[in-house]
Amino acid sequence: GAVVSQHPSRVICKSGTSVKIECRSLDFQATTMFWYRQFPKQSLMLMATSNEGSKATYEQGVEKDKFLINHASLTLSTLTVTSAHPEDSSFYICSARDRSGNSYEQYFGPGTRLTVT
Amino acid sequence: EDQVTQSPEALRLQEGESSSLNCSYTVSGLRGLFWYRQDPGKGPEFLFTLYSAGEEKEKERLKATLTKKESFLHITAPKPEDSATYLCAVGGADGLTFGKGTHLIIQP
Numbered sequence: 355g356a357v358v359s360q361h362p363s364r365v366i367c368k369s370g371t372s373v374k375i376e377c378r379s380l381d382f383q384a385t386t387m388f389w390y391r392q393f394p395k396q397s398l399m400l401m402a403t404s405n406e407g408s409k410a411t412y413e414q415g416v417e418k419d420k421f422l423i424n425h426a427s428l429t430l431s432t433l434t435v436t437s438a439h440p441e442d443s444s445f446y447i448c449s450a451r452d453r454s455g456n457s458y459e460q461y462f463g464p465g466t467r468l469t470v471t
Numbered sequence: 472e473d474q475v476t477q478s479p480e481a482l483r484l485q486e487g488e489s490s491s492l493n494c495s496y497t498v499s500g501l502r503g504l505f506w507y508r509q510d511p512g513k514g515p516e517f518l519f520t521l522y523s524a525g526e527e528k529e530k531e532r533l534k535a536t537l538t539k540k541e542s543f544l545h546i547t548a549p550k551p552e553d554s555a556t557y558l559c560a561v562g563g564a565d566g567l568t569f570g571k572g573t574h575l576i577i578q579p
Contacts, residue, residue: 462514
């Protein structure tokens with residue numbers, strides 16, 4: 355149980371283009387999903403919190419117009435990196451909380467490696 | 472602002488050599504402390520959640536403990552497949568704050 359998938363697992367794009375990353379909870383419903391970014395040899399940094407049916411909440415320093423988040427259903431959240439630049443190259447990981455649980459446990463997806471050339 | 476510090480940054484052990492990883496934290500109010508395992512190029516895999524001082528949880532060769540200031544992840548008689556980066560995090564409904572992790576290598 356508690357499986358989270360991400361698609362794609364790896365993407366290479368040219369500078370100035372936009373990239374969409376999908377995050378799905380496969381066997382549970384998630385009212386809240388989170389997006390993290392991880393640079394090489396660094397830990398995960400929370401970018402934003404995605405709530406189903408409402409606007410995402412962004413962490414300080416994260417541009418909401420650059421990182422568009424849509425939480426369209428209880429099992430799907432998408433992150434769109436708009437006008438990507440080489441400095442956006444990173445490992446993007448989503449997580450989800452089970453709405454039926456009482457705990458704060460988050461289950462993570464396998465991550466998406468974004469390379470902007 | 473929540474802060475998490477993990478030590479050591481890296482640890483190399485022989486197979487069967489038990490040890491402990493440390494996670495020190497500073498929070499305004501502890502909602503939960505979490506341990507994850509992360510393999511290279513993968514997302515974190517959930518291990519444990521601890522909520523109050525004195526709490527302990529076990530899973531196979533791993534045991535997590537919690538005090539008011541820190542948590543320990545004890546690894547008993549580790550095997551090479553336990554090699555990974557172990558991440559500690561604190562947080563709750565509003566997301567997690569992670570430490571930088573301990574990179575653990577178990578040599579056969």
